[in-house]
Amino acid sequence: MTVPEAQHLINGELRGSATRFDIVNPATEEVIGTAPDGSHEEMSEAIGAARRAFDESDWSTDVDLRVRCLHQLHDALVEAGDEMRALITAEAGAPAFIVAGPQYDVPVGGIEWVADLIASYDWESDLGRAEPMGIPTNRTVRREAVGVVGAITPWNFPNAINLAKVGPALAAGNTVVLKPAPDTPWVAAELGRIVAEHTDIPAGVFNVVSSRDHGVGALLSEDPRVDLVSFTGSTATGRAVMAAGAPTLKRVFLELGGKSAAIVLDDADLAAAVGTAAFSVCVHAGQGCALTTRLVVPRERYDEAVEIAAATMASIGTGDPTDPGTVCGPVISETQRDRIEGYLRLAEDEGGKFATGGTRADRDRGFWIEPTVIAGLDNSARVAREEIFGPVITVIAHDGDDDAVRIANDSPYGLSGSVDSGDLERARAVARRVRTGTIAVNGGVWFNPDAPFGGYKQSGIGREMGVAGLEEYLETKLIAEGA
Numbered sequence: 001m002t003v004p005e006a007q008h009l010i011n012g013e014l015r016g017s018a019t020r021f022d023i024v025n026p027a028t029e030e031v032i033g034t035a036p037d038g039s040h041e042e043m044s045e046a047i048g049a050a051r052r053a054f055d056e057s058d059w060s061t062d063v064d065l066r067v068r069c070l071h072q073l074h075d076a077l078v079e080a081g082d083e084m085r086a087l088i089t090a091e092a093g094a095p096a097f098i099v100a101g102p103q104y105d106v107p108v109g110g111i112e113w114v115a116d117l118i119a120s121y122d123w124e125s126d127l128g129r130a131e132p133m134g135i136p137t138n139r140t141v142r143r144e145a146v147g148v149v150g151a152i153t154p155w156n157f158p159n160a161i162n163l164a165k166v167g168p169a170l171a172a173g174n175t176v177v178l179k180p181a182p183d184t185p186w187v188a189a190e191l192g193r194i195v196a197e198h199t200d201i202p203a204g205v206f207n208v209v210s211s212r213d214h215g216v217g218a219l220l221s222e223d224p225r226v227d228l229v230s231f232t233g234s235t236a237t238g239r240a241v242m243a244a245g246a247p248t249l250k251r252v253f254l255e256l257g258g259k260s261a262a263i264v265l266d267d268a269d270l271a272a273a274v275g276t277a278a279f280s281v282c283v284h285a286g287q288g289c290a291l292t293t294r295l296v297v298p299r300e301r302y303d304e305a306v307e308i309a310a311a312t313m314a315s316i317g318t319g320d321p322t323d324p325g326t327v328c329g330p331v332i333s334e335t336q337r338d339r340i341e342g343y344l345r346l347a348e349d350e351g352g353k354f355a356t357g358g359t360r361a362d363r364d365r366g367f368w369i370e371p372t373v374i375a376g377l378d379n380s381a382r383v384a385r386e387e388i389f390g391p392v393i394t395v396i397a398h399d400g401d402d403d404a405v406r407i408a409n410d411s412p413y414g415l416s417g418s419v420d421s422g423d424l425e426r427a428r429a430v431a432r433r434v435r436t437g438t439i440a441v442n443g444g445v446w447f448n449p450d451a452p453f454g455g456y457k458q459s460g461i462g463r464e465m466g467v468a469g470l471e472e473y474l475e476t477k478l479i480a481e482g483a
Contacts, residue, residue: 012203
């Protein structure tokens with residue numbers, strides 16, 4: 001790779017820190033670089049820069065400037081595509097085939113999409129004339145930036161989620177401080193460098209601070225100079241972010257965990273539906289919050305479904321993420337591998353059986369788990385209720401449409417899901433009853449820059465992408481003028 005050393009971006013200046021930490025390739029355990037280990041003082045400085053840039057510059061009011069800068073950012077990211085894709089694969093262990101889609105190309109396209117959106121967005125709308133309490137009044141509804149946004153992002157889809165937050169937040173006229181996960185700081189640092197060197201985004205409008213200290217990121221939730229925190233990660237950490245933001249009553253956007261259900265109805269093409277669900281859980285080693293990790297199938301065809309899922313996942317196996325044919329690469333770290341293994345032991349303790357997998361992959365270096373099918377458990381098992389975040393699917397039997405909906409909804413989460421049926425209207429009817437933020441019907445794909453993404457229940461608050469994703473970063477002002 002020819003990517004420069006990772007640096008902070010604070011108030012328009014690229015710089016290091018007093019200490020640095022190693023960046024490890026999860027496929028090889030090799031140290032591939034280092035990142036600045038930001039301090040509380042550096043984070044405070046970045047927040048201060050963002051506050052001044054919002055309060056004292058024209059960024060929040062100059063739509064034309066924002067459109068121009070976002071198009072510059074899009075073009076620069078396209079130009080840097082080869083290096084950035086290689087960096088994502090090296091740093092996050094993401095297989096090359098998924099980097100060329102949802103990890104990089106689609107979210108980069110989202111920057112262009114949101115730039116075009118704000119160029120035609122209705123920032124003011126006429127509410128019309130009224131006479132409240134007999135007083136003639138003309139009313140206008142105006143949409144304005146929230147202010148300073150703290151963006152805290154995870155390691156599984158680092159570039160995609162960085163851009164899903166930074167793009168709409170900047171487009172709306174906010175200033176941003178980005179705190180990436182310590183496992184994947186380099187992708188965020190490169191975004192900061194590209195902004196600094198290839199766009200006209202003013203100093204302080206966009207800042208990046210990396211750190212191993214989670215307390216540094218927590219400052220974004222606690223500091224009264226920050227108006228909104230946008231967080232993607234675990235539900236447990238999301239609760240902490242919300243609690244930390246409560247004393248200052250800042251707005252909080254949360255995109256959290258999932259335990260989504262792939263519902264296969266009794267008239268579906270079982271081989272196609274089960275094969276697709278099993279394949280999806282292998283993608284990027286199952287490290288996606290919206291993956292359908294519960295496979296809910298007709299009881300009378302349960303054994304057949306388990307066999308199909310096991311054959312699919314066994315044929316995929318694990319592979320070098322730089323290989324274009326690899327689907328399932330490594331998990332992000334030793335800690336995550338150990339966590340997944342804990343759930344595999346729990347599955348056996350709960351009475352489950354492995355139709356395939358259930359162990360580490362046989363490799364000398366790196367953090368690997370074989371794609372795994374858990375059978376023989378119902379929806380009350382912990383491995384059917386808790387987010388494992390690995391290439392693991394649990395197959396659960398249902399007794400008809402109503403029971404399938406009951407199982408899907410019997411979860412603290414509500415992020416995603418799918419329904420497959422030979423009857424489209426039947427599938428739609430089931431999909432409407434599932435309490436989840438996104439749902440695929442008969443193989444439909446919901447991931448696109450113009451489509452809102454987010455969850456119900458403990459899967460989060462708010463939406464990312466689409467018009468709804470832009471409007472998460474806007475305030476609503478009513479202007480009433482005496483007529």
